[in-house]
Amino acid sequence: MNELPLIQTADLKQHFPLHKGLFGGQGPVIRAVDGVSIDIPRRSVLGLVGESGSGKSTLGRAIMGLSRPTAGTMTFDGIDMARASSSELKSLRRRMQMVFQDPFSSLNPRMSIAETLSVPLRFHNPGLSRSRRKDRAAEMLERVGLPGQYISRFPHEFSGGQRQRIGIARALIVQPDFIMADEVVSALDVSVQAQVLNLFGRLQRDLELTMLFITHDLAVVGHISDFVAVMYLGRVVEFASTRELFSNPRHPYTEALLSAAPSPKSANRRKRIVLKGDIPSPLNPPSGCQFRTRCPYAVEDCSHEVPKLRELSPEHKAACIRDDLSLAPATQQ
Amino acid sequence: MTAAVEQRAASSTGSDWLKSRTVKRFIRHRLAITGVIMISLITFMCVVGPWLLPYNMLEIHIRDRFTPPLTGDYLFGTDEMGRDLAARLFMAGRISLMVGVAAMLLSTLIGTVIGLVAGYFGKVTGTLLMRLTDSFLCFPQVFLLLTLAAFLQPNAFMITLIIAATSWMEVARIVSAEIRSLRERDFVTAAKISGASHTWIMFRELLPNTVGPIIVAATLTVAKAILLEAYVSFLGYGIQPPLPSWGNMLNNAQQFLDTAPWLAIVPGVAITAAVTSFNFIGDGLRDALDARSDMP
Amino acid sequence: MTRVLTVENLNIGFRSEGRELPVVHDVSFTLEAGKTLALVGESGSGKSVTSLGIMRLLPPPPQSRARGKIILHSDEDIDLLSISEARMRRLRGDRIAMIFQEPLTSLNPVYTIGDQIIEAIRSHRAISARKARERAVELIDQVGIPDAAARLTTYPHELSGGMRQRIMIAIALALEPEILIADEPTTALDVTVQAQIIDLLRRLQAETGMAMLFITHDFGVVADIADRTIVMYAGQMVEHGQTEAVLETPLMPYTSGLMRAVPELETAGLNQGELQSIEGFVPNPASLPNGCAFHPRCTHTLSGICDVPPVPFEDAGNGHLVRCKRWQSILENAE
Ligand SMILES: Nc1ncnc2c1ncn2[C@@H]1O[C@H](COP(=O)(O)OP(=O)(O)OP(=O)(O)O)[C@@H](O)[C@H]1O
Ligand SMILES: Nc1ncnc2c1ncn2[C@@H]1O[C@H](COP(=O)(O)OP(=O)(O)O)[C@@H](O)[C@H]1O
Ligand code: SF4
Ligand code: SF4
Ligand SMILES: [Mg+2]
Ligand SMILES: [Mg+2]
Numbered sequence: 001m002n003e004l005p006l007i008q009t010a011d012l013k014q015h016f017p018l019h020k021g022l023f024g025g026q027g028p029v030i031r032a033v034d035g036v037s038i039d040i041p042r043r044s045v046l047g048l049v050g051e052s053g054s055g056k057s058t059l060g061r062a063i064m065g066l067s068r069p070t071a072g073t074m075t076f077d078g079i080d081m082a083r084a085s086s087s088e089l090k091s092l093r094r095r096m097q098m099v100f101q102d103p104f105s106s107l108n109p110r111m112s113i114a115e116t117l118s119v120p121l122r123f124h125n126p127g128l129s130r131s132r133r134k135d136r137a138a139e140m141l142e143r144v145g146l147p148g149q150y151i152s153r154f155p156h157e158f159s160g161g162q163r164q165r166i167g168i169a170r171a172l173i174v175q176p177d178f179i180m181a182d183e184v185v186s187a188l189d190v191s192v193q194a195q196v197l198n199l200f201g202r203l204q205r206d207l208e209l210t211m212l213f214i215t216h217d218l219a220v221v222g223h224i225s226d227f228v229a230v231m232y233l234g235r236v237v238e239f240a241s242t243r244e245l246f247s248n249p250r251h252p253y254t255e256a257l258l259s260a261a262p263s264p265k266s267a268n269r270r271k272r273i274v275l276k277g278d279i280p281s282p283l284n285p286p287s288g289c290q291f292r293t294r295c296p297y298a299v300e301d302c303s304h305e306v307p308k309l310r311e312l313s314p315e316h317k318a319a320c321i322r323d324d325l326s327l328a329p330a331t332q333q
Numbered sequence: 334m335t336a337a338v339e340q341r342a343a344s345s346t347g348s349d350w351l352k353s354r355t356v357k358r359f360i361r362h363r364l365a366i367t368g369v370i371m372i373s374l375i376t377f378m379c380v381v382g383p384w385l386l387p388y389n390m391l392e393i394h395i396r397d398r399f400t401p402p403l404t405g406d407y408l409f410g411t412d413e414m415g416r417d418l419a420a421r422l423f424m425a426g427r428i429s430l431m432v433g434v435a436a437m438l439l440s441t442l443i444g445t446v447i448g449l450v451a452g453y454f455g456k457v458t459g460t461l462l463m464r465l466t467d468s469f470l471c472f473p474q475v476f477l478l479l480t481l482a483a484f485l486q487p488n489a490f491m492i493t494l495i496i497a498a499t500s501w502m503e504v505a506r507i508v509s510a511e512i513r514s515l516r517e518r519d520f521v522t523a524a525k526i527s528g529a530s531h532t533w534i535m536f537r538e539l540l541p542n543t544v545g546p547i548i549v550a551a552t553l554t555v556a557k558a559i560l561l562e563a564y565v566s567f568l569g570y571g572i573q574p575p576l577p578s579w580g581n582m583l584n585n586a587q588q589f590l591d592t593a594p595w596l597a598i599v600p601g602v603a604i605t606a607a608v609t610s611f612n613f614i615g616d617g618l619r620d621a622l623d624a625r626s627d628m629p
Numbered sequence: 630m631t632r633v634l635t636v637e638n639l640n641i642g643f644r645s646e647g648r649e650l651p652v653v654h655d656v657s658f659t660l661e662a663g664k665t666l667a668l669v670g671e672s673g674s675g676k677s678v679t680s681l682g683i684m685r686l687l688p689p690p691p692q693s694r695a696r697g698k699i700i701l702h703s704d705e706d707i708d709l710l711s712i713s714e715a716r717m718r719r720l721r722g723d724r725i726a727m728i729f730q731e732p733l734t735s736l737n738p739v740y741t742i743g744d745q746i747i748e749a750i751r752s753h754r755a756i757s758a759r760k761a762r763e764r765a766v767e768l769i770d771q772v773g774i775p776d777a778a779a780r781l782t783t784y785p786h787e788l789s790g791g792m793r794q795r796i797m798i799a800i801a802l803a804l805e806p807e808i809l810i811a812d813e814p815t816t817a818l819d820v821t822v823q824a825q826i827i828d829l830l831r832r833l834q835a836e837t838g839m840a841m842l843f844i845t846h847d848f849g850v851v852a853d854i855a856d857r858t859i860v861m862y863a864g865q866m867v868e869h870g871q872t873e874a875v876l877e878t879p880l881m882p883y884t885s886g887l888m889r890a891v892p893e894l895e896t897a898g899l900n901q902g903e904l905q906s907i908e909g910f911v912p913n914p915a916s917l918p919n920g921c922a923f924h925p926r927c928t929h930t931l932s933g934i935c936d937v938p939p940v941p942f943e944d945a946g947n948g949h950l951v952r953c954k955r956w957q958s959i960l961e962n963a964e
Contacts, residue, residue: 051819052790066522090528098526106519110541123528159910170523189671190846194890194906201903216819222897223904243898260824261894262849264876274828275821278789330894 004078005039006178006210007063012036012072014055014062018283030282032058034234035072037309040178040227045204045211047225047242049218049257051279055234056214060180063212064098065089076178094124097171101183103163107155113141114151117170124174140169144199161192168199172207179204182214197224218261218330222246227315230254233282233290236309240316246330250318252295255327271328289321297325358621365617368610375607379426382419390420390577399593409599413589422599425577430607432493432578433559439497440558441551444504445540451505452512453535459509466505474499478561482570489578492571496558504550511543545622549615556611563604579604632702633807633840634660634683634725639697641675641682645915649694652914653678653864656697658857660808660840667855667872668844671887671911675864676844680810683842684727685709685717701725703807723753726801728794730813735797736785742769742796743781749800768799773829791822798829805837812844827853848888852876860884863912863922866942870949880951880960883907883923921954929959 014033033055040046048056062069065081074081076092084092097120100106107116117137121128128136138148144165155163164184171179181200185193201224204211215221221228221242228245230238230253238251249255259273275294280286286293288303295302299322307319359365383390387406394415402410402418409418451462469477481495515521516539524538559579565571566580574581579600586596641653653675660666668676678687687693699709701724709717729735737745746765747758754761762781769777772795785793794814801809811830815823831854834841843854851858851872858875860868860883868881879885889905909926912918918925920936927935934954942952953959 051821064526093526093528100519100523102519106523108520108538119524119529120527161910190887191671191890191907192910194904198903198906219892219894222894223892241898246894246897256821258894260820262847262853263894264848264852264888272824274824278791278822330897
């Protein structure tokens with residue numbers, strides 16, 4: 001495990017000014033991502049969970065280099081993205097690809113599948129001839145489980161699950177090392193969701209991909225990830241290997257999330273912790289521990305300072321000042 | 334919901350699906366079809382009409398001055414010099430339609446490029462371009478047109494340029510609004526991640542998705558351009574006689590309104606017919622393309 | 630056990646390109662006071678169309694046609710499909726209320742939530758504005774929003790998704806309906822908020838004794854809220870029974886397939902390998918497969934049996950109904 005992680009972020013922040021002050025003054029700021037430091041080890045899947053608005057997509061976009069972080073660094077394979085030369089950046093861009101949530105808006109309705117899949121090749125492998133590009137596209141399409149002859153069809157001829165496969169093919173066609181997948185199965189039906197998850201799992205193992213898998217669905221994260229990071233109001237509040245997180249949660253928010261996920265089997269029925277209220281606005285988060293307004297275990301000290309993400313055991317970190325809690329796991333042991 | 338879309342997606346075959354639906358809707362649009370038929374007729378007459386008629390538009394028949402329509406060989410009668418009005422009308426139609434279509438092409442090109450760039454580069458560039466567009470829109474178009482026409486050599490080419498220069502704003506606004514909503518779509522982000530250049534994203538990813546509204550706007554622009562040309566020529570700043578245009582035919586007819594009203598009525602009807610036809614077609618296209626909004 | 634609604638052989642079709650496209654086939658069930666019936670199924674299986682059909686909110690004929698019986702039991706039985714639109718409008722909101730998946734689009738953005746609740750009350754009851762206002766405050770309080778009186782003047786966009794759904798519930802409950810139809814009311818919400826809303830609905834049901842028709846695609850939510858469950862596939866009921874029975878011993882291969890396709894929280898991180906997915910996708914209602922609509926995707930399918938109609942909706946005991954020709958042999962093989 002002494003290998004350098006493929007992705008490392010250090011105190012990454014992404015703030016959005018609400019409305020720019022007329023004279024360049026500082027207006028209110030949305031702290032969408034507020035100091036995130038995570039590592040994604042090579043060939044592993046990091047699941048990122050949290051409620052909507054917790055900053056998952058914003059973090060993902062910052063990692064992909066789609067936005068310029070307000071502060072902090074993002075390192076890919078040891079190269080600081082902010083300092084990379086433009087030729088380095090160009091090759092980094094090829095190595096990082098992304099799959100989107102919405103199977104309907106992520107494909108250009110006016111482009112055939114062949115054209116869509118050729119775009120990344122055209123820019124990242126400029127040497128390839130037109131016919132070679134088309135062959136590669138057809139190969140890739142078969143790899144994601146669609147017949148190669150579908151290549152000349154248009155997006156509207158495909159169902160949501162099939163489009164998601166096309167999105168995966170587009171990401172993989174330039175042979176990346178890293179894939180960011182943002183809520184890729186949320187829009188799909190249950191039966192189709194399983195097909196797409198299986199495809200992801202298979203490709204990740206076969207191609208030895210490193211992956212950031214963003215979702216709000218804990219069961220999905222539990223199935224596909226090696227590690228899980230739980231986000232709340234722009235911060236990572238817990239990070240652990242998947243088994244560890246589900247069997248030994250150390251942050252009250254993780255416990256609440258696990259307990260709220262409904263289960264169809266009566267044997268698995270857990271005691272539910274119903275949190276009070278909503279996630280607070282990222283415009284003025286609570287002082288100290290940001291979770292304290294909803295935390296059932298909050299004490300006076302929680303309002304004083306922001307709890308650090310502390311290492312509790314190897315591969316397990318949590319940001320809660322209380323070590324005396326015994327929180328309910330999702331799994332029976 | 335996605336259900337309906339998926340069902341359709343799974344059942345439809347061939348990329349002609351959208352086209353055929355759009356075409357069907359257009360065909361069902363009665364006014365639009367009337368417009369198409371009228372425009373085809375007018376165009377046909379303007380192109381071949383002059384050869385079918387017995388007289389050249391410049392031939393002067395002093396004895397047949399002010400012949401009313403449908404008299405002798407003169408379909409629409411003759412003017413104050415005994416020239417065949419039908420021949421003049423069709424030749425004038427060539428000029429007027431050509432000016433209309435050319436001005437449309439040019440203004441659509443200008444408007445599309447400006448709208449595309451403004452919509453795509455939101456920030457400073459976009460704001461500046463849209464301010465420019467808005468300030469052009471502030472001037473009454475006819476005033477702008479007349480000012481320019483008064484300063485410049487009035488010929489068909491110049492008039493086309495001037496009309497185009499004063500009517501690209503509509504298209505620019507439509508395109509920029511369209512692009513601004515499209516550029517937030519995931520497929521644009523996907524293109525960025527694919528390493529695509531700005532030019533590629535603008536012209537290959539975004540532009541094809543705006544052809545519908547552009548075509549509608551362009552059709553309506555033809556109508557407007559024909560009307561503007563008629564207006565300017567009518568006021569005497571446009572196409573100069575002896576080259577006929579529908580506008581300067583009207584100008585000429587003013588003095589004889591009492592004695593030979595057909596001199597005004599004939600080109601007047603031609604202008605109205607052409608303009609309303611293009612407007613009908615534009616409306617029809619808009620409706621036909623509109624149902625596409627439920628498409629992703 | 631008082632029945633409040635009986636649906637009998639409900640068939641709904643939409644007119645499309647000159648012919649009628651059936652999307653709901655022979656749906657029958659009853660709703661009982663104080664009980665919840667869940668309607669589960671994948672996208673396009675006809676859940677929303679069924680519920681809109683009951684509310685008579687589908688496009689008017691000939692665009693859509695509903696046949697069968699929908700009987701509202703009260704002093705006398707009323708067949709909702711045969712009464713006038715005016716009469717239906719009086720029942721709607723008053724005796725039967727409905728909440729939807731997307732609470733933002735169901736609320737009018739230009740009116741305050743107070744106005745909307747008061748309007749809902751006053752459109753059916755002749756009471757003073759002050760009385761209606763008091764009732765609105767009471768309702769907002771009842772759905773668990775603190776500071777009820779102050780909330781009357783807020784606009785929908787100022788509220789979070791969970792709060793908006795609470796307001797929708799307040800409006801739906803304003804007239805104490807006997808029946809509440811909830812179409813995926815928690816699908817757009819986070820799990821923590823979903824848990825709040827489900828708790829709220831259960832509490833309100835215990836207080837008012839209303840019957841609930843709860844639509845969802847999530848078996849976990851079903852387990853949490855429903856007494857009885859109907860599984861729908863391609864517009865048909867394919868399984869119907871006590872929730873416990875349907876979830877613990879599903880008899881229809883589609884139901885068990887769906888349940889296996891969802892990863893389980895309990896085995897998270899154990900590297901369970903692949904999920905058991907159902908291959909293919911939901912058929913188009915315009916071209917349903919012959920016989921069992923599920924047969925092209927079913928792992929137990931037997932040609933010559935499964936692709937031959939009819940496929941009866943059989944009672945497997947204890948009122949557990951299943952539409953599968955082979956449920957007995959599948960069950961025996963499993964044991
Ligand atoms: N107005 C309509 N016109 C034509 N077909 C329709 C109409 N509304 C729904 N349908 C069709 O009826 C079928 C059932 O749709 P319905 O909305 O009831 O599905 P659902 O089970 O609620 O799905 P979801 O989980 O996506 O909400 C689908 O095939 C849908 O395409
Ligand atoms: N471009 C932006 N401008 C302003 N606020 C933004 C922008 N993008 C995201 N936000 C805000 O940042 C927060 C986190 O958003 P997001 O990362 O999308 O959350 P998630 O993916 O976890 O649902 C939200 O409050 C959101 O409104
Ligand atoms: S620090 Fe306090 S408020 Fe925050 S999670 Fe821990 S116990 Fe709860
Ligand atoms: S009838 Fe046959 S195809 Fe249908 S669910 Fe039963 S076993 Fe499967
Ligand atoms: Mg997101
Ligand atoms: Mg629905």
